[in-house]
Amino acid sequence: MMINLFSSFDPSTSFNLSLNWMSMMIGLLFIPPMFWLIPSRMNFLWIKISFILHSEFKILMGKNSKGTTLIFISLFSLIMFNNLLGLFPYIFTSTSHLVLTLTLALPLWLSFMIYGWLNNTLHMLAHLVPQGTPGILMPFMVCIETISNIIRPGTLAIRLTANMIAGHLLMTLLGNTGPNLTFIMINLLIIIQLMLLMLESAVAIIQSYVFAILSTLYSSEVN
Template identity: 65%
Template sequence: MMASLFSIFDPTSSILLLSMNWLSTFLGLLFIPYLFWASPSRWSLLWSKICLILHNEFKTILGQLNVGSTIMFVSLFSFIMFNNTLGLLPYVFTSSSHLTMTLTLAFPLWLTFILFGWLNHTQHMLAHLVPQGTPGLLMPFMVLVETLSNIIRPGTLAVRLAANMIAGHLLLTLLANMGPSLSLTLLSLLMIAQILLLLLESAVAVIQSYVFAVLSTLYASEVN
């Protein structure tokens, strides 16, 4: 007996006797962004505002020809800041306090900028080695100084970030170890000092990520 032409539309799809016919009706919902369903929170609005401010600042440093590069530096700021902030939680290792982490971020950036500058803007890079108005006798010395300062840049970036993160955590740890031997009054003062230091470390976590991103942006602007 010949089946009806419309029998192909009969509900027959199932998995373990669970009908899957109407699943396609809801598949489209998976492709709708979550912002369609709910208004953005204050945190998301604040973060969007911060990213916009950073984008405008980095755009000013890099110039209009390299506006797209600001995405990389905003992402770099975000990555370092989240690592710094998460390190303030108990029993969480602060990866940004280790030179292995900071050098891994700083050295490839510096090497990329240097190679790009020397391969594409050789005269511009040579001009940077001798500041304008330098006396002729001091030119060889200035070339040596500028070359050395360029070479140590990734090290200074990495050490600055790691040292600032280690210093605060070390101070918090040393003060915390004094707690068991203190009286109740001194212990209360120690708790207040620890809270203030923790607030200071929260500010340092943001500031150091900002400094790292801004210095990287400045190094990138010099090769153009």
């Protein structure tokens, strides 16, 4: 019995241990089999996805990519694994916590900012005033651009967390109404839950892609 609606996102267990965070390591168990049967279909699929992501990230980053795309492909893989694993029963969704998402977003953004301001100071200053801005609006634009730049890691983290929580909460709310429904309504509820599960699977992949793409865009701005 849940104490409250958000107790499903509580990282503590019945043994008062935070073993739920071990769910982040479960993804590693699915990776090795693809290397035992080469070329397997799973291996072909993952190589194809990696090549597609590499080509897209390379276009966004320009000529200065030089293998940096591998960092963002790894980031995409980590988030997608955790998002999809969270859809399985009794597996903790680690990406629904700001602790994890901020841990991913903040160091990335901070490293971009430190690199940009130390090596491309004039380029970073030019980003604070968009091209064609009237002189009278320049002070306001500098303030707006500075604020929008500072809140980037927060928006990255909150976007991923909110999307993971929203879908899981909706499925939990609908699932808890099951015991009080008639036979016909339970069948309808199962169909709705299956459709929601498909939607959540799509959201899990899309949100990991959005996180990786936005991180790539932020890195391209400092070059």
